[in-house]
Amino acid sequence: MIESTNNSQIKNIIRLKKSGKERKKQKQYVVEGPKMVLEAIKLELAEKIYVSESLLKDIDGGMKALQNNRFAGLNYAAVFDILEECGYESVSDRVFKELSDTVSPQGIIALAGIKDMDTKDVLYSQYGVRHFCDDVCCMPIARILILEDIQDPGNLGTVFRTAEAAGFNGILMNKGTVDVYNPKTVRSTMGAVFRLPFAYGDDICDIIAECKKTGITVYGTGLLGKDIRDTEYKPCSAFVIGNESNGMSEAALNVCDENIKIPMNPASESLNAGVAAGIIMYHSSLKFL
Amino acid sequence: MIESTNNSQIKNIIRLKKSGKERKKQKQYVVEGPKMVLEAIKLELAEKIYVSESLLKDIDGGMKALQNNRFAGLNYAAVFDILEECGYESVSDRVFKELSDTVSPQGIIALAGIKDMDTKDVLYSQYGVRHFCDDVCCMPIARILILEDIQDPGNLGTVFRTAEAAGFNGILMNKGTVDVYNPKTVRSTMGAVFRLPFAYGDDICDIIAECKKTGITVYGTGLLGKDIRDTEYKPCSAFVIGNESNGMSEAALNVCDENIKIPMNPASESLNAGVAAGIIMYHSSLKFL
Numbered sequence: 001m002i003e004s005t006n007n008s009q010i011k012n013i014i015r016l017k018k019s020g021k022e023r024k025k026q027k028q029y030v031v032e033g034p035k036m037v038l039e040a041i042k043l044e045l046a047e048k049i050y051v052s053e054s055l056l057k058d059i060d061g062g063m064k065a066l067q068n069n070r071f072a073g074l075n076y077a078a079v080f081d082i083l084e085e086c087g088y089e090s091v092s093d094r095v096f097k098e099l100s101d102t103v104s105p106q107g108i109i110a111l112a113g114i115k116d117m118d119t120k121d122v123l124y125s126q127y128g129v130r131h132f133c134d135d136v137c138c139m140p141i142a143r144i145l146i147l148e149d150i151q152d153p154g155n156l157g158t159v160f161r162t163a164e165a166a167g168f169n170g171i172l173m174n175k176g177t178v179d180v181y182n183p184k185t186v187r188s189t190m191g192a193v194f195r196l197p198f199a200y201g202d203d204i205c206d207i208i209a210e211c212k213k214t215g216i217t218v219y220g221t222g223l224l225g226k227d228i229r230d231t232e233y234k235p236c237s238a239f240v241i242g243n244e245s246n247g248m249s250e251a252a253l254n255v256c257d258e259n260i261k262i263p264m265n266p267a268s269e270s271l272n273a274g275v276a277a278g279i280i281m282y283h284s285s286l287k288f289l
Numbered sequence: 290m291i292e293s294t295n296n297s298q299i300k301n302i303i304r305l306k307k308s309g310k311e312r313k314k315q316k317q318y319v320v321e322g323p324k325m326v327l328e329a330i331k332l333e334l335a336e337k338i339y340v341s342e343s344l345l346k347d348i349d350g351g352m353k354a355l356q357n358n359r360f361a362g363l364n365y366a367a368v369f370d371i372l373e374e375c376g377y378e379s380v381s382d383r384v385f386k387e388l389s390d391t392v393s394p395q396g397i398i399a400l401a402g403i404k405d406m407d408t409k410d411v412l413y414s415q416y417g418v419r420h421f422c423d424d425v426c427c428m429p430i431a432r433i434l435i436l437e438d439i440q441d442p443g444n445l446g447t448v449f450r451t452a453e454a455a456g457f458n459g460i461l462m463n464k465g466t467v468d469v470y471n472p473k474t475v476r477s478t479m480g481a482v483f484r485l486p487f488a489y490g491d492d493i494c495d496i497i498a499e500c501k502k503t504g505i506t507v508y509g510t511g512l513l514g515k516d517i518r519d520t521e522y523k524p525c526s527a528f529v530i531g532n533e534s535n536g537m538s539e540a541a542l543n544v545c546d547e548n549i550k551i552p553m554n555p556a557s558e559s560l561n562a563g564v565a566a567g568i569i570m571y572h573s574s575l576k577f578l
Contacts, residue, residue: 154443158561158563158564161557161560161561161564162560162561162564164554164556164557165551165553165554165557165559165560166553166554167554188561190557190558190559192556192557195556228575229575229576262454262571263575263578264454264455264578265453265454265455265456265578267453267481267484268450268453268454268479268481269479269480270454270479271450271451271454271567272447272450272451272477272563272567274447274561274563274564275447275450275451275563275564275567276567278560278561278564278565278567278568279567279568279571282551282568282572283571283572283575286517286518286552286572287518289552289553289554
């Protein structure tokens with residue numbers, strides 16, 4: 001049992017939570033909470049698991065944990081089997097508290113491996129919108145979300161969650177967008193970060209150009225542009241959502257195939273970026289779900 | 290100039306920011322930042338204004354503030370005139386820092402008055418969806434949002450912002466929903482809190498019943514129910530959004546006219562409440578905007 005906050009593994013987890021640079025270097029990030037950790041294990045993304053002493057006691061107790069509603073909807077015996085099979089480090093409650101973001105820690109944390117994908121991987125890979133077998137074989141329908149300079153970690157996580165729900169195939173982000181492996185973002189994706197293909201690219205205009213090359217129609221969004229009610233979305237489409245305060249850059253708007261806007265009551269100036277992304281994604285894709 | 294954090298006005302502002310009870314008792318809440326404060330002044334809701342010494346210097350300097358982009362889009366001379374006309378207290382920067390939620394305070398805070406409205410006021414008042422003149426005169430179209438036990442202050446603010454943008458007439462909340470006068474919520478409404486009629490009611494089922502009495506069709510939302518793609522919304526409709534973790538209560542679902550759901554990719558379990566509200570509001574109301 002790890003009982004000191006000076007333990008090198010503990011110090012490293014704290015570093016990985018705080019620093020995007022460190023995550024990039026070590027190609028690992030931190031996942032917290034039973035639901036997320038079990039999902040990471042299921043998808044073979046969890047590389048190391050840490051469990052608090054009180055959660056171990058609870059799992060041992062079985063019923064107590066059930067009453068506490070800690071693992072609602074999950075099979076306790078199965079959880080225990082999974083942990084035994086994967087192996088884990090036990091951590092004293094005092095030390096675990098230092099690791100956790102939440103006021104009442106749920107007692108389980110994992111280190112997950114970062115998948116290194118680039119824009120082309122998202123567009124052309126087995127997960128992607130275009131499969132290249134023999135010659136060119138296109139999916140009849142594709143939906144890609146492109147993010148430019150999204151700054152709020154919670155917004156980014158919510159956008160991932162919504163994109164998966166709306167049946168999107170992947171997310172492309174410019175490097176000005178906040179790190180998706182930020183613990184707050186990981187949490188608010190509700191697991192979509194594990195399942196949805198995504199990549200960071202250097203330049204937003206290059207990302208848009210790469211999409212257009214595959215035959216995807218790219219729609220910019222903002223306060224100007226065509227009303228979404230008058231837009232006939234192409235079966236293979238990408239939508240760009242811009243920064244929370246400033247929207248999309250002029251440069252990016254200029255290279256999109258078409259620019260669209262969500263109509264608003266004149267009293268309103270704008271929508272929250274996560275909500276705007278949700279409205280656009282569902283408006284364009286409801287008929288394909 | 291107020292130079293001590295022991296000043297009774299300063300102490301009171303801090304109390305009003307922290308405590309919902311105190312806000313209810315004093316019928317005042319705190320508004321922060323130039324955009325929100327000027328909007329509150331315009332709508333005659335600001336009852337007292339506090340300005341930091343450095344913002345006063347900036348306004349005096351004019352160009353300096355402009356360069357700092359502090360009052361982007363606003364006329365400086367006009368801002369100064371407004372403040373002179375309304376009267377304000379100047380506050381030392383050190384003390385102002387204690388008042389502000391943000392790391393770099395924007396130097397202006399106001400106390401705004403709480404409007405006391407109840408469910409009937411929202412439904413029948415001059416702002417409401419039904420005007421009673423002579424006999425019964427109905428608006429041809431009405432859109433009401435009903436919230437049950439929304440817990441996240443940011444979510445609530447975002448929902449207000451979206452409801453206004455989507456042309457909704459008002460918001461009704463049960464008392465289990467977080468206080469809209471919470472500083473974080475006020476900020477994330479982007480001013481909609483000043484302009485959109487809203488009220489808290491004791492019981493969610495009573496709120497729904499009151500809506501139905503006026504002839505409004507009430508739609509519950511959740512993971513079950515009719516697909517929104519198959520829903521023919523009535524011109525006068527209300528939509529209930531439930532708690533972030535648990536959704537709507539059984540009791541509330543049972544008294545709605547109809548229950549609807551947003552279709553999702555099977556990998557997803559749910560949507561963020563603010564995003565779900567945005568999708569439902571726009572899906573039901575795009576044609577009326």
